[in-house]
Amino acid sequence: MTDTMTRHPxxxxxxxxxxxxxxxxxxxxxxxVQRQLDLFVGTLxxxxxxxxxxxxxxxxxxxxxELHTTTRMVHSFALAKQFGxxxxxxxxxxxxxxxxxxxxxxxxxxxxxxxxxxxxxxxDTKLAYGHMFVLLAAxxxxxxxxxxxxxxxxxxxxxxxxxxxxxxxxxxxxxxxxDWSTFSTYRGLNANMHGVEAHLAAFEATNDAAYLNRAGxxxxxxxxxxxxxxxxxxxxxxxxDWTVDAGYEGNPMFRPAGSTPGHSFELGRLLxxxxxxxxxxxxxxxxxxxxxxxxxxxxGAHPQGGIxxxxxxxxxxxxxxxxxxxxxxxxxxxxxxxxxxxxxDEHQYRALWxxxxxxxxxxxxxxxxxxxxxxxxxVSRQFLGKPDIYHAIQAGLFPPVPAxxxxxxx
Numbered sequence: 515m516t517d518t519m520t521r522h523p524x525x526x527x528x529x530x531x532x533x534x535x536x537x538x539x540x541x542x543x544x545x546x547v548q549r550q551l552d553l554f555v556g557t558l559x560x561x562x563x564x565x566x567x568x569x570x571x572x573x574x575x576x577x578x579x580e581l582h583t584t585t586r587m588v589h590s591f592a593l594a595k596q597f598g599x600x601x602x603x604x605x606x607x608x609x610x611x612x613x614x615x616x617x618x619x620x621x622x623x624x625x626x627x628x629x630x631x632x633x634x635x636x637x638d639t640k641l642a643y644g645h646m647f648v649l650l651a652a653x654x655x656x657x658x659x660x661x662x663x664x665x666x667x668x669x670x671x672x673x674x675x676x677x678x679x680x681x682x683x684x685x686x687x688x689x690x691x692x693d694w695s696t697f698s699t700y701r702g703l704n705a706n707m708h709g710v711e712a713h714l715a716a717f718e719a720t721n722d723a724a725y726l727n728r729a730g731x732x733x734x735x736x737x738x739x740x741x742x743x744x745x746x747x748x749x750x751x752x753x754x755d756w757t758v759d760a761g762y763e764g765n766p767m768f769r770p771a772g773s774t775p776g777h778s779f780e781l782g783r784l785l786x787x788x789x790x791x792x793x794x795x796x797x798x799x800x801x802x803x804x805x806x807x808x809x810x811x812x813x814g815a816h817p818q819g820g821i822x823x824x825x826x827x828x829x830x831x832x833x834x835x836x837x838x839x840x841x842x843x844x845x846x847x848x849x850x851x852x853x854x855x856x857x858x859d860e861h862q863y864r865a866l867w868x869x870x871x872x873x874x875x876x877x878x879x880x881x882x883x884x885x886x887x888x889x890x891x892x893v894s895r896q897f898l899g900k901p902d903i904y905h906a907i908q909a910g911l912f913p914p915v916p917a918x919x920x921x922x923x924x
Contacts, residue, residue: 522546522877524867532860533867534848534913547910549880551594554587554903555605561631562608563616568899569892571879578628578636581617584609585647586904592651592658596922597911602658610655610662613648622693624673638692642678642705643768645670646686649712653719657922667716674709683756684731685709699754704768706732707777710784717791718920726791733785737802746809747828748778767896772824772831775814776839779846782807786849790918800853807846811862814839818890819869834896837874837882840866841909848913870909882906 525539533539557565557573564587565573588609595602616633617625619640627644628637648670656663677694678686686709689698710729717725735756740748750773751762763771782803789799813828814821821839824832847863850856873890874882881900883892917924 522871524871525864532851532855533864534851539867540914543910543914546875547594547597547907548599550882550903550907550910551591551599551601553880553900554590555601557587558605558608559631562612563631564605564609564612566899566901567881569876569879569883571881571900574899576631578630579612579616580628580637581625581641581644582647583901584612584617585644585651586902588613588651589647589654590903590907592654592660593911593922594907595658596654606655606658606660609651610660610666613651613666614662617648618669619692623669624677624690624694625670626692635692640677640690640692640694642674642686642688643708645674645678646705646708646712649674650708650715653712653715654922656719657715663719667720671716679728683735684728685735685756686732700762700764700769701752701754701756702769703736703748703750703752703777706736707781707784710781710788714784714787714791714919718923726788729784729788730792733781733788736781737785737799737806741802741806745828746805747773747813747825748781748806749773750777770824770832772826774824774839775810775821776823776836776842778806778810779839779842782810783842783846783849786853787919791920800850804850807843807850811843814843818888819865820873820886834885836885836896837870838884838902838905840870840874841882841905844870844909845912849918852916852918874906876900 522542522545523538524542525533525536529536553567553571556571557567559565563579564583568574588606591602591605616629619626624640625645625648626635627639627641630636652663652666652670656667680687685706688700688702688705691697710732713725713729736748749758751759753759785799785803789796813825816822816833816835820835821843822830823834823836844863844866847859851859873886876883884897884901885893885895887893912921915921915924
């Protein structure tokens, strides 16, 4: 294995304080973000869409373009632009145009889950999950000053409010056919979690309190109702009436059986962001966030390092190790340390970065490998190539910012 610590020190081991304040660590993070951008800017095609890169950065085949790919590229490069990275505009412009002319359903409204390179629907189902990322991309693009952001914000907000929002529950339904007919009674954490993320971003971009209120309703369900009743673990899957469906097993990438520690990290960080934006009025919110994050760290810790993918009744179920739970644990620990750091936070934060640097960060070509095998080496089983920039770039951008919210514009 390459001696990555010699080439790119993660942080100063003698730094007397938190690495989120360490200039050496800041330099490492910024270097990694730049190398991610350098890799993924090359995925922009001549038609305005994006390819998925293989490990070497070459385009993988001619498969359809998924909505979450387009939106996450816009979001990631718009974030990077706000953090002062150059050369982001071409990707943001292309992604915004591709969303509007290809993913957007001109007949029924909403956004297709996947389209071919010429813009024809490859998967015409309409998932709340994907629409949340449209909202996130539009909000971040607005913060970055993109001229088309307002029309997209208005369009996707109207769709989410009229098609997905269930006012009687204070949460979002999950999926419809292209014509908005119903084919499923499934309700899930994943789409609603990203709904919180997107609505907080939209509130930061617009100061429209309706976004903040919806995010708060969803968070209240997860942290006030579910978490205390389930040992501070978060069930993932629900029936139409929002009772827990413990036996559900769906798409292994987006709806795996059991519960997912990585989502507890994301939601814990988002609760702190909401708490900050909402005036820090709930004195118990930080402790609720910490309990969920710490439970996920205990449950999800793999004996050889990293975070396991799923749990069943609090016990390891699918022990595959992916990059994104590590990035989200990093972000959650950084958020906890910004408010009320505990000694174990710094130990865990440094250990996670050391593991990521040794096993997930591609020091030769840039970007992160998405999964590793039992020996800690990159493999392609669940994921092909390097499918995403979104999780890892946020792990590089967010920790050094002292604030809990408005991270690109504190």
